[in-house]
Amino acid sequence: MNEQQLEKMRTGTGFVAALDQSGGSTPKALRLYGIEDDAYASEEEMFDLVHQMRARIMTSPAFTGEHILGTILFENTMEREVEGRPTAEYLWDIKTIVPILKVDKGLDAETDGARTMKPMPGLDELLARAVEKGVFATKMRSVVCGPGAGLDAVLDQQFQVAHRIIKAGLVPIIEPEIEIRCPEKEAAEDQLHAGLLAHAERLGPDELIMLKLTPPERDDLYADLVAHPQVLRVLFLSGGYSRDEACERLGRNHGCVASFSRALTEGLRAEMSPAEFDAVLAASIAQIAAASAT
Template sequence: MNPIGLNEEQLRKMKCDPGFIAALDQSGGSTPKALAQYGIQEGAWSSEEEMLKLVHEMRTRMITSPSFTGERLLGAILFENTMDKEIEGQATADYLWNVKRIVPFLKVDQGLAAENDGVQVMKPMPGLGALLERAKAKHVFGTKMRSLIKQANAVGIEAVVSQQFEVAGQILAAGLMPIVEPEVDIHCPEKGKAEELLKAAILGQLELLPAGQMVMLKLTLPEQDDFYADFVKHPKVLRVVALSGGYSRDEANDRLRRNHGVIASFSRALAEGLSAQQSDAEFDAVIGESIESIFEASNT
């Protein structure tokens, strides 16, 4: 079922193939942290433009690594700046699909609003329509947008999920596949309770989705194993993916293995152990091992 004009081959890959999604979409405040993890400290750039150039070099190194292919990776989520740049003479999204057979996604949210009712909804996105048009023109398959749940507050969680699905409707109307990401903070004091409220709210919104439309869900690894099994088999959910959320790669993989049918969409856990100072051979060995461990944990 493909009522919104998605690339059929990419849709089939996302729905059926084994593998996981690489989240390469650090932006704004998280960029210096991602660079520091990679061994490039904050004094290494003197402008935002220089910082973004360093980030693109890091992402290019990951994407062009021999291990980074569509055999184990289904998709990759890009930041807007990465979408606008090129890799080896091709637009990043085209390189991902044409060379690597990896489905390109774009992070579209503009960050989080201040906390209210125990959650942070997304900031307003006045430029979303134009961004979605550009993404479609650049052969992007889908989008990702993140909210954050910090407390088991029913009012707040309802607000997060309503906003996520409202924006998802706009994304579907633009002919793109939305990844809905209402993250539950792993330090939430009643994490299990928050997940119960979240699950109920999402099920309610899925019922309201028009026939034939689907979304993807990106969720924090839950306290109860297989807690999101209803979503894995839901006819309106293309795929359920998990964020690493601050867990180490080992812990994230352990939790992921216990959630059957859920695949990874890791960011920090994927890049763990990579360094600008490594030789290409060392770098490729580390990312290859990382990809293999996450692939294996996703394949349960």
């Protein structure tokens, strides 16, 4: 494990940028960027276009380690280059931004009010490749639609996979996203909080995790996890909230930092001039960094 990256993630200021849209969510991300579906004729062309978008963000003078702690990458992005360097190497060596890899393969159908992760064949090989490329951490997402047995199944699966990731020498980001329109959101959050704490208590002294969570209804609900010695960082996703609301909710939860995707790139368009693009991105980064500083 890279000790400099560990120290940055533990004590650095700023937030984690999520540039990890997968094959299923990439068309929407491109449309929001101003590139319609008829602009590409194959998945390969689609990934070429989204990599151009991500590279434009990563190479922007607004996108630096001053405000960005880490960046979550899709596997396809990890395998590509930015300005002639492997993406993870570019992020750390040029921008001083910690590289993180999305490792899940999407979601299974809803069962008992939750969607667990699909099987991850080849995970061990992917983790080995990530280590070789200089990646520090991983991220995997499940979705919770309410309290109950499904939420417990999500946590059991997340921590089972997390132990494999830790053994590979990486830090897992556990993301059990609670849908913001969940009718029993607060009850689900209470169950999630108790379950996360119980699992964290069972970690060994050398086992570190990060958490990526939906902003809760009760401020500072996760304060004991923020302070937990085995929890390197607690991140908040935007979860469908506008950037303004996501930042406002984040700012009320002390010690948590953002890990935004859509809310980070809100307002960026392919047709913008470099100056316009950099100005919009800089304003977005400044707002999210400020909300992450509480």
